[in-house]
Amino acid sequence: MRVGVLGARGKVGREVCTAVSAADDLTLVAQVDVGDELEALVEAGAQVVVDFTHPDAVMENLRFCIDHGIHAVVGTTGFDQARLAQLEDWLDGSGVGVLVAPNFSVGAILTMRFAAEAARYYESVEIVELHHPDKADAPSGTARRTAELVARARAEAGLAVSPDATSTGLPGARGAEVDGVRVHAVRLRGLVAHQEVLLGGVGETLTIRHDSLDRVSFTPGVLLALRRITAAPGLTVGLEAFLD
Ligand SMILES: NC(=O)C1=CN([C@@H]2O[C@H](COP(=O)(O)OP(=O)(O)OC[C@H]3O[C@@H](n4cnc5c(N)ncnc54)[C@H](OP(=O)(O)O)[C@@H]3O)[C@@H](O)[C@H]2O)C=CC1
Numbered sequence: 001m002r003v004g005v006l007g008a009r010g011k012v013g014r015e016v017c018t019a020v021s022a023a024d025d026l027t028l029v030a031q032v033d034v035g036d037e038l039e040a041l042v043e044a045g046a047q048v049v050v051d052f053t054h055p056d057a058v059m060e061n062l063r064f065c066i067d068h069g070i071h072a073v074v075g076t077t078g079f080d081q082a083r084l085a086q087l088e089d090w091l092d093g094s095g096v097g098v099l100v101a102p103n104f105s106v107g108a109i110l111t112m113r114f115a116a117e118a119a120r121y122y123e124s125v126e127i128v129e130l131h132h133p134d135k136a137d138a139p140s141g142t143a144r145r146t147a148e149l150v151a152r153a154r155a156e157a158g159l160a161v162s163p164d165a166t167s168t169g170l171p172g173a174r175g176a177e178v179d180g181v182r183v184h185a186v187r188l189r190g191l192v193a194h195q196e197v198l199l200g201g202v203g204e205t206l207t208i209r210h211d212s213l214d215r216v217s218f219t220p221g222v223l224l225a226l227r228r229i230t231a232a233p234g235l236t237v238g239l240e241a242f243l244d
């Protein structure tokens with residue numbers, strides 16, 4: 001399969017290029033970054049594109065790919081319901097497959113699954129995500145998705161919002177709210193990508209923590225998605241859809 005990488009000179013894009021080049025069944029045919037033309041993907045005959053660029057750039061990139069019949073595996077964050085609906089509209093009847101995955105590491109996917117499983121048993125839950133300071137978006141795509149999954153599990157279990165008696169405080173001190181779940185974002189030099197889901201009940205707490213210590217943690221998931229996406233037309237959200 002002929003693969004193009006968008007954001008090829010970026011931190012994750014570089015690792016993806018290395019991993020695709022090393023795979024016997026994949027051929028890296030285009031490496032596109034800022035200043036390069038998207039047409040290079042078509043000229044190189046790319047069948048699938050991997051996008052690790054920027055939340056401000058990803059929608060235009062995907063519009064181009066869909067218009068040119070190129071499947072896409074998307075790691076770039078910044079997706080909300082409106083963006084996903086727009087993608088579904090563009091994809092309708094195109095036969096093209098697009099995967100949008102907030103996180104490609106197996107540990108992060110398991111963290112989300114475990115958090116959703118645990119959510120129904122605890123009165124309180126908050127999420128802390130910790131990343132390198134060069135990150136554009138806050139909270140992280142992974143934290144947003146985790147909060148959505150936790151909120152859905154709590155609603156299905158009939159739980160109310162987590163208790164919080166705060167009546168005075170500085171703006172931001174209690175984090176952002178995603179579907180009623182508090183999410184806190186830390187930016188610190190030295191970090192890569194980390195997340196804690198804190199759950200609390202009477203007399204006990206449970207902490208589910210995941211650490212990506214190196215960006216190679218994302219590449220096996222990207223390769224898996226590349227091998228599956230051509231058989232999955234339309235929009236898929238979350239790599240878990242492709243995991244056994
Ligand atoms: N889903 C997942 O598992 C993961 C997702 N991410 C997400 O992926 C994205 C990229 O992360 P990261 O690699 O750390 O970021 P980087 O800034 O290191 O890399 C992004 C690269 O894309 C380039 N770029 C920006 N706009 C365009 C464009 N329009 N066309 C082509 N290239 C472009 C940037 O160029 P320049 O620097 O000149 O702007 C840069 O080289 C982020 O949204 C991040 O949150 C990150 C890790 C894992």
Ligand SMILES: O=C(O)C1=N[C@H](C(=O)O)C[C@H](O)C1
Pocket residue numbers: 077102103131135136139140141142143192193194
């Ligand atoms: O920007 C990053 O680095 C990461 N972004 C993704 C996110 O926003 O969830 C995935 C991972 O956390 C690394």
